[in-house]
Amino acid sequence: MRYLTFFFLLFSFNSCIKKQETTSTDYTLQEQEVTYASGFSIKTFDTYKKIEVSSPWPESKKSLTYILYPKGTQRPTIAEKAIFIPVPIEKTIITSSTDIPILEYLEVEGSLVGFPNTNYITSEKTRRLIEKGQVKELGSERDLNTEIVLELDPDVVIGFSTTGDTKAYDLIGKTGIPVVMNGSWTEQHPLGRAEWIKFIAAFYGKEQKADSIFTTIAQEYQKVKQNAISVTKKPTVLSGDMFKDVWYAPGGHSFLAQMYKDAQTNYLWKNTDKTGSIALSFESALDTAQNADIWFSSGSANSLAQLASKNHNYSLFDAYKNKKVYSPTLKKGLNGGVLYYELGPMRPDLILKDIVKIAHPELLKNYDLYFFEKLN
Template sequence: MNPSFLKIFFLFILTTFVGCKKNAEISNAAKFKISNSIQYAKGLEIYKYSGFSVLKVKNPWPKANKDYSYILQEKNGIIPDSLKQNTIIQIPVKTIVVTSTTHIPSLEMLGVENTLIGFPNLNYISSPKVRARIDSGNVEELGNNQSLNIEVAINLAPSIIVGYGIDNNNSSLDNLQKSGLKVVLNGDWNEQSSLGKAEWIKFFGALYGQEQKALSIFEKIVKDYKSTLTLAEKASSNPTVLSGAMFQDVWYMPQGESWGSVFLKDAKSNYLWKDTKGTGSLSLSFETVLEKGQNADFWIQGQFSTLDEIEKTNKHYTQFKAFKTKNVYSFGNKKGKTGGNLFYELAPNRPDLVLKDILKMVHPELLPNYEMSFIEKLK
């Protein structure tokens, strides 16, 4: 037989066998695949296979131009060759570094806060449980999110580092990856729906092999949120609401499609800037806000702690009806012992509590015995 023909025939058999083997691996894994288990979050997808899961983060920051896939490998799980180019993480993770206070509540709710060994700027953390670990020396200070202490992080050698970015430029995370540490991006902050943010507990559930517990926690949050929505339908009025305050001669308040605006709408209140487009912040002059919001029934902000402080800061604030009627509320008063803001830490994870707080604020008759979790009326 022609030697050239034998060579071609051998290569054909070899490539066919290798291709079939790879296809068989993928096919075998796919037999156990379930559909994406995420319902509300736009930037997260989780696919479960036999022996591993695929965790896909789609929008870690606004206008991100790529998806990030992570393979969560269970003990003795077999990863197909086609997926081995992705970051592979052994689960359940044993130790973790997180970089946002919004990550802390998920660890607590899953009962794995004792695996936290590092965090940037420890003073921001409000959680009493985690603060106790900090005081005991079990959680290391890592500096700032955009300039993490690389040496300390490497010495800690966590199973994973959960990072986030406001864009594609985070040299600290890049350097940690180059040092051999596993970095996983989290995009919970980029979600705009209240339940979408809260659903990121499933991200941590997958990392700890606690998918069912995360699902159970989230389903209860959804149920409670929806029951409060139903209660809000009983409201007989639609009070007007002003938000934000001045900072360096500019009044900042949420745009009409933002996370905060949705709560005001769901609580059956009339946020005066609800028709503005966008999910960020409006930057307005005092005169513009006064013209439109002077007669608002309620004013909610996070900058001031007392009515006296408001008046001393700017006497023109006293022109607002909400100030005169003492209907000014703050989400910034409840803090941890080192000054961390409880609202910023826990509220994204517990939209059910936020909605109840706002409903209590604008329609107190519907929740006569409810005590607010985050918001306080100023005195």
């Protein structure tokens, strides 16, 4: 029944007269510079802006192009294959909670009309919009409720894919609703991930605001990084956890490994060449990191006892014995969403401060941990 309804709505949607584009007399195409991010580029021309996403998902073989042009003006005539979007947009659907802080920083959270798995949103500001019924539940990001998407009729759907499977988005795109892919999570540099605020800002005409926000975050990150250079001792770091029979740790070219480096710690898998996670046996992890000074855990345990109950061998690590285990997953929203996963990509400066505070507490004496908490 759901799919019969969808095809009826699809027919009705495509049969309707296209709504008139409103003229935005105060909208101008603003220049943007991308410094740290490698997955997208922005070029500004006289009558349009071209955004190219070169890394929408890992090992992508193609780039995606979006042409943004002011509402009320003629659509540019461009030969290359692209998705054309009149801007600024007024209604959007996003599918990753990491984009929630971006909308809020840009002060356009009111444009959000739909989101999958709304329970996992931690932001109190956006939760209030959900409670008021302004943000509709769309199910799962892998199986978006297309009927509701069509009813909401957003100007843009901002999606993401971990595998390159975009079937759900392709179906929406066929209705005439533009779908753009956000590849921020593929970035290797922490500031590269945060810089994707400029990508989303372009659709709202908020380029200057995004530049200002990102510049502040980048400057704060670099300030903390420079401050840490003065240390003489680099504590060794164990990172990750067991999942079933495999220990997953950040690869040596991952954004977390970069943060451990910038915090002047000695990450024990820094020489691996992976940009994502590396898979290890427990024996291998123990052999390498049994004597590590600090353990940054990514699991859900909220105490050392609970951690050991998940795997009694965890107690073999010196970091466990010395109560030097820290987790970023304990601070949660009302319905269980993790603050770190939602806000962390936008605020690498705060993550770096946390790591520096833990590794070199003498450097940030008056700073309280923002994401991480110590397991006792």
